[in-house]
Amino acid sequence: MTSELSIYRLRLANFWRGYSRNRGAAFSFFFLIALISIAIFADYLFPRNFEAPDISREMLPPSLSNPLGTDYLGRDQVALIAFGARTSLIIAFAAGGLLAVIGTLAGLLAGYHGGRMEGLIMRFADIFLTIPTLPLILVIVSLTGPSLLNVMFAIGLTSWPVMARVVRSDTLALMKREFIEIEKVMGASARRIVFRHLLPNQLNSIFVYTSLSIPVVILTEAALEFLGLAPLSVSWGFMLNTSLSYWILGTWWMSFIPGFAIFITALAFYFVSEGLKEALNPKLKRRRESLVVQLADRKK
Amino acid sequence: MFNLQTERSDSLISVQDLSVRFYLESGVVNAVEHLSFTARKGLGFGIVGESGSGKTVTALTIMGLLAAPPGRIDSGKIMFNGTDLLKNSQEEMRRLRGKRIAMIYQDPMTSLNPVLKVGFQIGEALTIHEKMPQREAEKRAIELMTATGIPEAEKRAQEYPHRFSGGMRQRIMIAMALATKPDLLIADEPTTALDVITQAQILSLLRDLQQKHNMTVILITHDLGIVAQVCDEVLVMYAGHGMQLDTVQNVFSHPNHPYTRGLLESTTRADRDVKRLSSIPGSIPDLINPPTGCRFHPRCPLADKKCAREEPPALAVKAGAYSKCWHPELS
Amino acid sequence: MGLLAYIGRRALIAAALVVVVGTLNFAIMHLAPGGPETVFLNPRITPAAKALILKSFGLDKPIQEQYLLYLQGMVTGNWGLSYFYTQPAFDVIASRIPATLLLMVPSLILTVVIGILMGIVSVRRPYGLLDRFLSSFAFFFYSMPVFWLGFVLLTVFALFFRVLPPGGMVSITATRFDVLDYLEHLILPVTALTLINVANFSLLVRSSLLEVLDQNYILTARGKGLPERLVFYRHALRNGLLPTVTMLGLFVGSILTGAILTETVFSWPGLGSLTYDSITRRDYPVVLALFFIFSILTIVSNLITDIVYGILDPRITFD
Numbered sequence: 019m020t021s022e023l024s025i026y027r028l029r030l031a032n033f034w035r036g037y038s039r040n041r042g043a044a045f046s047f048f049f050l051i052a053l054i055s056i057a058i059f060a061d062y063l064f065p066r067n068f069e070a071p072d073i074s075r076e077m078l079p080p081s082l083s084n085p086l087g088t089d090y091l092g093r094d095q096v097a098l099i100a101f102g103a104r105t106s107l108i109i110a111f112a113a114g115g116l117l118a119v120i121g122t123l124a125g126l127l128a129g130y131h132g133g134r135m136e137g138l139i140m141r142f143a144d145i146f147l148t149i150p151t152l153p154l155i156l157v158i159v160s161l162t163g164p165s166l167l168n169v170m171f172a173i174g175l176t177s178w179p180v181m182a183r184v185v186r187s188d189t190l191a192l193m194k195r196e197f198i199e200i201e202k203v204m205g206a207s208a209r210r211i212v213f214r215h216l217l218p219n220q221l222n223s224i225f226v227y228t229s230l231s232i233p234v235v236i237l238t239e240a241a242l243e244f245l246g247l248a249p250l251s252v253s254w255g256f257m258l259n260t261s262l263s264y265w266i267l268g269t270w271w272m273s274f275i276p277g278f279a280i281f282i283t284a285l286a287f288y289f290v291s292e293g294l295k296e297a298l299n300p301k302l303k304r305r306r307e308s309l310v311v312q313l314a315d316r317k318k
Numbered sequence: 319m320f321n322l323q324t325e326r327s328d329s330l331i332s333v334q335d336l337s338v339r340f341y342l343e344s345g346v347v348n349a350v351e352h353l354s355f356t357a358r359k360g361l362g363f364g365i366v367g368e369s370g371s372g373k374t375v376t377a378l379t380i381m382g383l384l385a386a387p388p389g390r391i392d393s394g395k396i397m398f399n400g401t402d403l404l405k406n407s408q409e410e411m412r413r414l415r416g417k418r419i420a421m422i423y424q425d426p427m428t429s430l431n432p433v434l435k436v437g438f439q440i441g442e443a444l445t446i447h448e449k450m451p452q453r454e455a456e457k458r459a460i461e462l463m464t465a466t467g468i469p470e471a472e473k474r475a476q477e478y479p480h481r482f483s484g485g486m487r488q489r490i491m492i493a494m495a496l497a498t499k500p501d502l503l504i505a506d507e508p509t510t511a512l513d514v515i516t517q518a519q520i521l522s523l524l525r526d527l528q529q530k531h532n533m534t535v536i537l538i539t540h541d542l543g544i545v546a547q548v549c550d551e552v553l554v555m556y557a558g559h560g561m562q563l564d565t566v567q568n569v570f571s572h573p574n575h576p577y578t579r580g581l582l583e584s585t586t587r588a589d590r591d592v593k594r595l596s597s598i599p600g601s602i603p604d605l606i607n608p609p610t611g612c613r614f615h616p617r618c619p620l621a622d623k624k625c626a627r628e629e630p631p632a633l634a635v636k637a638g639a640y641s642k643c644w645h646p647e648l649s
Numbered sequence: 650m651g652l653l654a655y656i657g658r659r660a661l662i663a664a665a666l667v668v669v670v671g672t673l674n675f676a677i678m679h680l681a682p683g684g685p686e687t688v689f690l691n692p693r694i695t696p697a698a699k700a701l702i703l704k705s706f707g708l709d710k711p712i713q714e715q716y717l718l719y720l721q722g723m724v725t726g727n728w729g730l731s732y733f734y735t736q737p738a739f740d741v742i743a744s745r746i747p748a749t750l751l752l753m754v755p756s757l758i759l760t761v762v763i764g765i766l767m768g769i770v771s772v773r774r775p776y777g778l779l780d781r782f783l784s785s786f787a788f789f790f791y792s793m794p795v796f797w798l799g800f801v802l803l804t805v806f807a808l809f810f811r812v813l814p815p816g817g818m819v820s821i822t823a824t825r826f827d828v829l830d831y832l833e834h835l836i837l838p839v840t841a842l843t844l845i846n847v848a849n850f851s852l853l854v855r856s857s858l859l860e861v862l863d864q865n866y867i868l869t870a871r872g873k874g875l876p877e878r879l880v881f882y883r884h885a886l887r888n889g890l891l892p893t894v895t896m897l898g899l900f901v902g903s904i905l906t907g908a909i910l911t912e913t914v915f916s917w918p919g920l921g922s923l924t925y926d927s928i929t930r931r932d933y934p935v936v937l938a939l940f941f942i943f944s945i946l947t948i949v950s951n952l953i954t955d956i957v958y959g960i961l962d963p964r965i966t967f968d
Binding site: 145148149150151152153154156157158160161162163233237240241244245246247258261262265266268270273274277278280281284285287288289292 | 666669670673674677678680681682788789791792793794796797800801803804808815902905906909910913914924925928929931933936937939940943944947948951
């Protein structure tokens with residue numbers, strides 16, 4: 019029992035060593051932990067009635083009492099940002115998870131079966147890759163109503179094709195390996211091959227791809243809210259939406275602050291995924307070395 | 319180290335004590351060490367060795383195409399027409415390349431630019447090195463294509479590389495290399511990617527052209543059979559070292575080096591009954607941490623303590639030939 | 650003949666895509682809670698009028714017929730009636746297209762030109778200072794919401810330093826067609842759109858060029874003693890820029906989507922702000938029609954880039 023635990027801890031330590039070599043990734047990781055914590059414990063950090071309008075404090079620029087200013091209803095923006103983080107993070111993980119699951123399944127099936135099924139799946143995926151996704155999501159959400167579930171499904175159901183593509187090509191590469199041939203010859207069922215061999219070998223990559231898609235999810239969700247389709251009353255994108263009408267009065271912090279929050283959160287996820295990519299993909303050596311081999315040893 | 323190859327009057331290119339290393343993050347790769355050989359004018363010179371033996375690095379160094387930052391020429395001279403190529407500037411080398419020294423490569427399928435017409439690519443060197451006008455260069459290209467055995471050259475010169483088969487593309491490469499009538503042609507495994515029949519055709523074409531133009535051809539290969547067909551002298555390389563240098567006849571009839579002997583014994587022969595194909599035990603050494611002393615000693619049946627300790631000198635067997643072994647007599 | 654057949658094939662696929670989009674629209678319409686009536690009907694009308702309109706739109710017919718009628722309508726330009734404008738959605742959209750194009754075309758051109766230049770410059774010295782600067786540049790703008798950038802630009806240039814107008818396409822005071830006025834209003838939104846996309850486009854150019862530079866035929870070119878300049882511009886660039894033509898199609902989609910958000914920020918009277926307005930007003934016919942036009946624009950531009958690529962790449966034969 020203890021030896022299993024220590025192996026696990028060793029692998030974790032190794033992983034962290036590789037991952038934290040990218041300082042941006044390490045920093046972003048801690049940033050996200052902090053953000054998630056704030057989002058979870060927001061109820062305790064801020065007064066309960068943060069959403070209540072306070073006419074006397076409408077549209078105040080950043081000051082000591084309101085470090086991020088107040089919005090058009092007089093509410094403190096620090097609290098708004100903290101609670102708004104919930105929306106973004108929930109949708110980021112939910113939609114991200116959804117597109118990961120669908121995309122992986124589609125990619126695995128396409129790569130494993132090949133032939134007509136692959137053609138069908140990939141054609142279907144191609145549709146989503148050629149038509150612009152934001153307008154499609156806009157249509158879906160505006161017609162079905164901007165609830166949390168609808169937004170999550172709309173984003174997840176339109177973003178899986180990118181994932182499917184990469185999983186499929188990874189699956190195809192794996193299919194060429196011998197151990198798959200052996201399994202087939204031994205008469206293993208499709209389910210066994212896919213779930214016990216193809217999938218586990220790709221877990222690292224799938225993890226990386228998923229985290230790479232989260233920034234896009236965050237930006238898409240923010241765009242939706244910005245255009246008025248906000249699932250929750252407190253969300254960063256919606257704060258930007260309201261700031262539209264008031265900008266002309268000079269209340270730049272009402273748009274700058276929430277937008278900045280969206281930006282650095284997306285950026286943090288992006289750094290994290292790059293760090294994951296470097297940590298989990300050991301074969302990605304520095305390009306400089308391979309240039310040498312190319313020029314010097316052409317025939318290999 | 320040993321300056322055994324003094325320049326002879328009929329030598330075209332003379333590599334002397336060449337050492338090339340790659341300084342990488344993971345370590346220093348000793349690609350070529352203390353290599354010496356001379357290729358004489360108008361003859362076919364073969365360089366034989368397994369992959370990683372340093373043959374291609376040598377060729378690229380002669381051409382001046384080595385990736386300079388990680389790669390470094392640590393010692394040696396390459397005498398060509400009275401100048402040391404290694405002392406040339408980049409610009410001087412560029413002027414020699416494609417004009418006096420030309421090279422053809424292993425994979426014809428990827429060695430031609432897919433978006434440029436074939437006739438244009440063949441004549442390109444002429445427009446640069448001889449300032450030939452475009453139309454004249456294209457005419458020459460058609461002549462060259464015919465000379466290298468491409469039918470309907472005039473029509474085909476207007477086509478793109480993807481319309482040609484592997485063998486045809488290699489002929490195009492040869493035509494391209496010969497455009498400026500170079501003194502030296504380096505062919506780096508020109509037939510490895512081709513089927514046996516095409517291989518024979520290309521080799522015979524190379525031999526013909528070599529004799530017709532009295533051009534020196536350095537043929538790099540891992541196949542001893544090819545060497546026997548096309549070359550007059552051969553250098554056997556292993557782990558970046560020149561192990562044996564002699565005429566093809568001598569090397570095949572009495573190999574003076576255990577490695578050469580091993581290579582010969584692991585190929586099929588038409589002139590005697592081979593019951594079992596032997597193979598040289600072990601595998602090619604790691605060039606970052608090569609074996610001490612003689613590089614071949616871990617795999618050599620004749621190795622002794624001295625072989626592991628000291629690198630053998632290149633013993634001149636006779637004029638223009640050597641064998642780098644402590645026990646050449648025994649083999 | 651071959652080229653025509655190629656174009657024809659591609660156009661057919663494009664047409665099929667358009668049908669798919671129309672189908673999607675139809676499906677979404679019917680899946681919406683409240684059904685298609687919410688899309689076609691202004692909720693404030695009387696029941697009698699409602700019944701009449703339902704009949705005229707054929708909503709009382711079986712679903713297969715509705716589907717075909719709908720597709721037919723889409724093709725003939727009958728995209729429904731806007732609640733807000735009480736005009737055909739098609740007309741509303743058509744009147745707004747020029748403004749959006751005015752925004753998109755310069756952005757696209759700038760993205761391509763600057764992107765290619767930046768890509769080339771960074772490839773000259775891979776992993777050098779400029780190259781790494783460019784890569785971080787790209788990260789940055791990839792994660793940046795374009796509407797936020799728009800706000801920042803507006804704040805800096807129209808609020809803090811009042812050098813540029815705070816939105817809109819023309820000044821209210823302009824009486825005649827004033828190019829300078831248009832330009833003044835164009836600068837910020839085009840900058841926002843371009844900045845977001847140019848970094849990524851240049852990265853794509855760069856990676857395509859790097860891949861090409863690793864190819865064997867570049868070694869062959871160098872081996873011929875060609876000057877490095879020629880190797881780069883004649884051999885590498887021609888091959889390296891070919892994939893960027895296809896990539897362009899993707900970027901048109903990105904710029905289109907960005908335009909939706911940018912127009913809203915800058916009150917630019919094009920399709921983008923129409924989208925925002927229609928969503929806010931729940932003018933569903935227009936929302937659906939907008940999705941349709943956006944899709945058509947993307948599909949058509951993909952078609953064009955496909956054809957151009959086919960013409961440029963000699964490996965694509967037409968027979």
